[in-house]
Amino acid sequence: MMAAGTAVEPKARATAKKSAGGAPETEAQEFLAVVTAHRAQIFRFLLASTRDVDLAETLTQDCFLKAHRHWGSFRGESSAVTWLMRIAINLQKDHWRNRRMQFWRRTQTNAVDLDEASEWLPSGERSVEQQMLAREQVGRVWKAVERLSERQRTVFLLRYVEEQELSEIAQATGLHEGTVKAHLSRALAKVRAEVGGRR
Amino acid sequence: MRVKDGGVSGVSEQELSEALREFRTSVCAWSEAEYAKPRLLEHALSNFKASVFAWSDAEYAKPRTAVLTVRHRSWRLAAGWALGCVLVAGSVSGGVYERHHRQELAKIAAMREAERQRLAAEQRVREEDEFLAMVDKEVSQEAPSAMEPLAQLMADDEAE
Numbered sequence: 001m002m003a004a005g006t007a008v009e010p011k012a013r014a015t016a017k018k019s020a021g022g023a024p025e026t027e028a029q030e031f032l033a034v035v036t037a038h039r040a041q042i043f044r045f046l047l048a049s050t051r052d053v054d055l056a057e058t059l060t061q062d063c064f065l066k067a068h069r070h071w072g073s074f075r076g077e078s079s080a081v082t083w084l085m086r087i088a089i090n091l092q093k094d095h096w097r098n099r100r101m102q103f104w105r106r107t108q109t110n111a112v113d114l115d116e117a118s119e120w121l122p123s124g125e126r127s128v129e130q131q132m133l134a135r136e137q138v139g140r141v142w143k144a145v146e147r148l149s150e151r152q153r154t155v156f157l158l159r160y161v162e163e164q165e166l167s168e169i170a171q172a173t174g175l176h177e178g179t180v181k182a183h184l185s186r187a188l189a190k191v192r193a194e195v196g197g198r199r
Numbered sequence: 200m201r202v203k204d205g206g207v208s209g210v211s212e213q214e215l216s217e218a219l220r221e222f223r224t225s226v227c228a229w230s231e232a233e234y235a236k237p238r239l240l241e242h243a244l245s246n247f248k249a250s251v252f253a254w255s256d257a258e259y260a261k262p263r264t265a266v267l268t269v270r271h272r273s274w275r276l277a278a279g280w281a282l283g284c285v286l287v288a289g290s291v292s293g294g295v296y297e298r299h300h301r302q303e304l305a306k307i308a309a310m311r312e313a314e315r316q317r318l319a320a321e322q323r324v325r326e327e328d329e330f331l332a333m334v335d336k337e338v339s340q341e342a343p344s345a346m347e348p349l350a351q352l353m354a355d356d357e358a359e
Contacts, residue, residue: 044255053258120254121246137243138250161248195243 031071034080035064041081041162042088048157049092051112059095063088078171082164085172089154096150114142137195144194148187155180156187 042063046056066087067074074083121134145153154173158164166184170177 040255040259043259044251047255047258048251056258057263117250117254120250120257122249122253134242134246134250137239137246141243141247160244161251163248191244192240195240 027071031068034067034084038081038084039064042084045085045157045162046088046092048161049153051117053112055095059088059091062091066091079168082168082171085158085162085164086174089173093150114139114146117142140194140196141191144191148190151175152183152187152190155183156191159184 039060043056043060046059046063047053050056050059063084067084074080078086117138119135121131121138126134145156148156151173155169155175158169158172159166164172166177166180169175169184170180173180175183
């Protein structure tokens, strides 16, 4: 998969902007490179957050549309993927807030159930027993993740699926690093309690 | 317990070594289980990550069509427009009807006022006529007292 920290360096961006003549073209190329590099990752994060393929796809498209609109204002203070994650997290929040406000609409979602989500395992060279054990473990983690608060889930997924650093998670979520640690600790305790690991 | 010649009183050396072996086995099993617990969490998290990656990759690679969504949205859009049109038409026609109704009421009220004024004027004319008639009647019946003897004399002369 692509590197989580692929960044467009501020200096490089500044140079690209200043280059005479083909500045808009360079920006478009830059943005295309960012889309190519991070689209799958943003989709994966949203899929794990929502367990809804259609919703994840829609939010991913919205995320890149928003990113494209504001690409000119991206100053490169954080990596591109952190910036994109922040947009994705905000879109997801907006989505759930709108769903809560529109209570008269159908509450049906396309989210798959936990068993179905647990079915997905990489096709490695594992015995049947190992696969069953892995499936059971994945099911337990999904069960714990479902019970987490929205913020805990976001932090947990960014850390243990996307393998982001605490500082990156803090930037993406807009929280202090200490708060991120606290959320992560609580989330991990819940997952551990479900999986059966030692405290 | 008293130890005698390397053993415990009442317990043979063989039984003791058996019990110690059991104890060691139990401690080892417990220790291994405790040692494996964090690895269990690590394995679970690793499997979870691999599962999410596999699911995401599979879904990401699938071709997508938006036909159903578009149809759904267009149906909703049409329903929304229809409802909006009905509401607008209803409010406009309601406004027009209300205006017309008010104009009719105002017209009726004006007609009633004109009728009332006409009747009042007629009444006033009738009252004036009656008053004048009464005045005429009273004036014609009254004879001035100063002229009364002359009138009688004229009547006597005519008789003679």
